[in-house]
Amino acid sequence: MSVRLVIDSLDFVQNAGIRHGKIPMVELVRLHDLLFDQEGELTYRISGQFDKNTKPGLQLEAKGRIHLKCQRCLGELNYTIDLKTFLLLAKNETELHLADEDDTIDAILAIPDLDVVNLIEDEVILSLPISSRHxxxxxxxxxxxxxxxxxxxxxxxxxxxxxxxxxxxxx
Structure with missing residues (x-):
């Protein structure tokens, strides 16, 4: 298992941080039930930046090919992940609640120990089809x-x- 990337989310944005790398599918444990096998890897890039309203956020990109399990035949289904999203960083629960009311904004709570691999895994899971099938x-x-x-x-x-x-x- 590789070393986990943990960032202080607000500090990362303040310093215009950029990180990129690869994550083997073996490390994305919560995805395993949806996968046909654990072959492949995701390449990712995360950068801290401010949006047009000078609110802090994380620009996240993830790409890769994975093998999902077809819900019809339980066979291998090739699936391409091409994820690009901007996550607004809410400084407290009230800000997070206000951001959640707007369907056009994706927001997460700004924490000092944000695990980037877990964040990427969350976003990948949310981007998958409800019922993957051929x-x-x-x-x-x-x-x-x-x-x-x-x-x-x-x-x-x-x-x-x-x-x-x-x-x-x-x-």
């Missing part, structure tokens, strides 16, 4: 079912109830 007809089980139906469809021409009707007539 497009229609792309699941491996759906493809197998369609192929099976074609084989069976060629062999049987009568409806199952038609077979029962003929049995009924003969008896």
């Amino acid at each position: 497009a229609d007809g792309e699941c491996s089980t759906v493809k197998l079912k369609l192929a099976e139906d074609n084989l069976i469809g060629n062999k049987k021409s009568a409806h199952p109830f038609a077979v029962l009707a003929t049995l009924k007539k003969t008896n």
